[in-house]
Amino acid sequence: xxxxxxxxxxxxxxxxxxxxxxxxxxxxxxxxxxxxxxxxxxxxxxxxxxxxxxxxxxxxxxxxxxxxxxxxxxxxxxxxxxxxxxxxxxxxxxxxxxxxxxxxxxxxxxxxxxxxxxxxxxxxxxxxxxxxxxxxxxxxxxxxxxxxxxxxxxxxxxxxxxxxxxxxxxxxxxxxxxxxxxxxxxxxxxxxxxxxxxxxxxxxxxxxxxxxxxx
Numbered sequence: 001x002x003x004x005x006x007x008x009x010x011x012x013x014x015x016x017x018x019x020x021x022x023x024x025x026x027x028x029x030x031x032x033x034x035x036x037x038x039x040x041x042x043x044x045x046x047x048x049x050x051x052x053x054x055x056x057x058x059x060x061x062x063x064x065x066x067x068x069x070x071x072x073x074x075x076x077x078x079x080x081x082x083x084x085x086x087x088x089x090x091x092x093x094x095x096x097x098x099x100x101x102x103x104x105x106x107x108x109x110x111x112x113x114x115x116x117x118x119x120x121x122x123x124x125x126x127x128x129x130x131x132x133x134x135x136x137x138x139x140x141x142x143x144x145x146x147x148x149x150x151x152x153x154x155x156x157x158x159x160x161x162x163x164x165x166x167x168x169x170x171x172x173x174x175x176x177x178x179x180x181x182x183x184x185x186x187x188x189x190x191x192x193x194x195x196x197x198x199x200x201x202x203x204x205x206x207x208x209x210x211x212x213x214x215x
Contacts, residue, residue, distance in 0.1 A: 105203055110146065113171070119163075121154055124152060129146050149196055163193075167195065
């Protein structure tokens with residue numbers, strides 16, 4: 001009769017642990033696993049919260065720095081307000097002076113122009129003139145700048161027509177004509193002449209005119 005081989009070898013083992021204990025251990029493992037998962041989630045949440053607080057802290061510090069910089073700039077601007085007001089006042093006064101002195105005359109060239117056409121024995125003794133208006137355009141040779149009469153004194157009779165003709169040819173003269181010829185009251189034997197004359201606005205000094213390109 002053939003012997004039936006034994007399907008296993010070695011020392012036989014028998015698990016005598018009750019099924020309830022096995023189930024309990026499995027539950028403990030599961031509970032422990034979930035506990036670790038919850039703890040890990042709490043740690044991650046705490047890290048996220050800490051990161052958010054750190055970012056907020058950095059942002060607050062930057063905001064404080066920017067506000068401090070803004071306050072500094074505002075203080076500097078406030079300190080410059082007096083300077084700005086002074087510059088504004090200076091600009092207003094400059095504009096006022098420019099307007100008020102727009103008809104300021106350059107007397108020396110006017111006198112030189114008239115005296116330059118007189119004969120050697122004639123003397124320019126006076127002016128009775130009125131200043132023209134404020135310059136309105138770019139061409140100062142169009143509008144009158146000085147209107148009135150000039151007085152000439154001479155020891156001998158003058159060719160007043162020739163003098164008027166010469167005066168009309170002077171740069172800046174818009175009009176010239178004779179008005180009267182009388183015996184001079186300065187001394188006996190002298191002659192006095194009065195001429196009507198009109199100069200254009202080139203007789204203005206332009207000393208206080210705004211600079212080219214300025215406001």
